Amino acid sequence: VDGEEIAPVGGVYKTTMKADGIFVSADFVRSFAVNIDSAITNGTLTADKTTAEEGEKVTFTLTPESGYGVKEVKVNGAPIQAVNGVYSAVMLAADMNVTAVFAKQCSVTVKADIKGGTVTVNKSSVWSGDMITITPKPDEGYEIRKVTVNGVEVQKTGIIYKFNVTEDSVVDVRFG
Secondary structure, X not given: OOOOOOOOEOOEOOOOOOOOOOOOOOOOOOEEEEEEOOOOOOEEEEEOOOEEEOOOEEEEXXXXXXXXXXXXXXXXXXXXXXXOOEEEEEOXXXXXXXXXXXXXXXXXXXXXXXXXXXXXXXXXEEEOOOEEEEXXXXXXXXXXXXXXXXXXXXXXXXXEEEEEOOOOEEEEEEEO
């Protein structure tokens, strides 16, 4: 009012009218909702605010349950990455919908005493639900007889073997 900022009291801005009038100006900003997915399992996701102005930073706290880790965080369907261990996003001109996936970290090892060839996997540590690629290479004169993970046979897809990891896994290949 008349170039001076006034603070609201109970959400209401009040001033006293002067005989020669007053000049009132206001700056308006758009605020949008921060919506956290209610279907998140194996951990919790919270935001530092429930509404934010366009251009304002919103910071998230992720707390996995014991044995789980943060696999991914998405804002409005787009993945975001932690910067120095902190997940945050800038409010755009729309409500912010935030979700996270908490998963178990699984190890993948190749059995040590395989004879007749070599076996490699593309990853030795994956999130539960991720796919690995198993590459068996028989020695000269040998062929691949059977590929298993934790005793379960893996079928070849084209020229490669793929397996969906759900727990710590041991890859075994029988050459003959």
